[in-house]
Amino acid sequence: MAEKNQIPLVSVFIMGKEYKIPSGLTLMKAMEYAGYRYTRGAGCRAGFCGACATIYRLKNDYKLKSALACQTTVADGMYLVQLPFTPANKQKYDMEKLNIAHNALLKEYPEIARCISCNSCTKVCPQELKVMDYVQASLRGDIEKAATLSFDCVQCGLCAFRCPAEITQYHVGQLARRLYGKFVAPKAIHTEDAVNKVNSGAPRAEISKLKSMSPAEIKDLYKKRPIE
């Protein structure tokens, strides 16, 4: 009890209601400390799944800030809300039927042509990605740039929420990465070779031999293995 009193408490406003939270907790832990139980909006708790998108403001600051709740610690006066879901239809496409004609991304998501370069998406991205740049690259058919810039996207959906042109940036980035992987990135020939080798049954003989050995024989083989 004595230790708890020594940790400074900060005011955090969750959907308008004030709570006193020990400083040093992440926003996600803060919500649970305040008594909220997560049924949506929590996933990996490690900054990778994008489920815990949070928007907040600080005291006396008009600027809107964004964060992943599991990765950000509380600050005094934080005024927040969480956005566990973004309504965004994903286009259904068959990867086998797509090609990378220069308007490939425009064909599935023609709303990218509405982009006015306002940069709201970039400003809100909790991963600090160059979102406007990859949408613009998609508009002009530069699949490699779009795939490379959007690589670290966790699909939290905040960009789609803020976009005045109603683009779903993260879906566009996902399609760009898929097209890049299928059509543009150099093929890993050694992987194909290895898979072919397995399929042709080459290692089968050795595996059968190992399976037929006794544990003592295997231990012996292990001790005598070649070490480079």
Next chain:
Amino acid sequence: MVFTVSEKGLELRKTVEEISGENIFKCYQCGKCSATCPVVDSMDMAPNKVIRLVQTGDMEVLNQNTFWVCAACFTCSARCPRSVDIAKIMEGLRNVKLRNKQDFINIYSKEFIEKLIEEIPQMAIVSAIKKGVW
């Protein structure tokens, strides 16, 4: 003949003048803009007639396809003897409709997506969207 402009008509005129920044009454109906417009044959109503309807505050003007077919080529503005910027007035009328949530934008027109989108220059798609016609 006495002619009274309705409340709505007055508001329409005021909005178009505000958005376009043009004085609607400078137009004296010479018809040069309509004569020179390259796409006038596809319009329900010629540009000079559309301006007349705005002058008299006739709400019918909002049902014409004139300002949607407009290609924004600025020829009318270049030819007008009174330097009325007709292109701006057309933009004003488009915006009256768009700002009232009467979207002309039909972004998933199937035929276009399936056939043309792969070969059309991006500039056509972006300008069609900016003018609210697609």
Next chain:
Amino acid sequence: MDYPYYPGCTLKTTGKKDEEAALEVAKLLGFELKELPTWTCCGVVYNLTSDVMADHLSATRTLIRAQEMGRELKTNKLVTLCSMCYNVLKQVNLMYKNNPDKLKNINLFLDNEEDYLGNIEVMHFLEILYNDIGPEKIKEKVKTSLKNLKVDPYYGCMLLRPKTIAFDDQDSPHIMGDILSALGATVIENPMTVECCGAHQIITNKGAVLDCVERIVSISQKKGADVIVTPCPLCQYNLTTAQKTLFEKGKINRKTPVIYLSELMKISLTESNQDYLKDYIFIKDKLDERGGL
């Protein structure tokens, strides 16, 4: 001399040939077009309302990029190949000159960009060719004269309207014609040279585009033009696509090829490059049959 160069979306896709040719023509004439390191769509077409600022953001960002690159290259010019990009960037630039409060407003909004100071000079490739290089110098560098090739220079709307951005006469422009004459070609005078091709109506109202193109092309063909030359990628697309439909409907009895000015210049400023000319058989044939190449 190095110029900051803004390509625009279309020149990276359907207009690729224009860019490739123009970059090489520039080198042959002694200057270089350096692409801006990052850029966004220019935001075509210029928004004509008095209150909307959001549609000007794309163009403003481009002007700021040009400002940044201009400090490195010690110039305040920005060159563009596409007519529509030229029109938007120049009109936005002018709007800021005439409305300093709007410039202040947009600088306030663009909080992670440097302030745009309003000093960029937007130029089209044609202006560089005519004013900075000049037809005389171009004539000296001609290796393959386009003798006896009849060309029809087609300007379209965006280079010369409205008057505030026009760099040539609005009704009888001559700059492109002068350059083509310097290359040795015979220039046809077409009264429809500044008539609109229909622009974005190709998407929603193809009939309007067919009318416009018929008007332009029928006079061009009557006057015997072998090829129509244009700087704008959308005009090139509209003229080519509409002619296909007009030909099928029997409204015209042949199809005139439409190419970019830069492509024709590249042919003329290089030695008869048989490999490159494979793509331009229609020009090669015409020149051959009149003993031109």
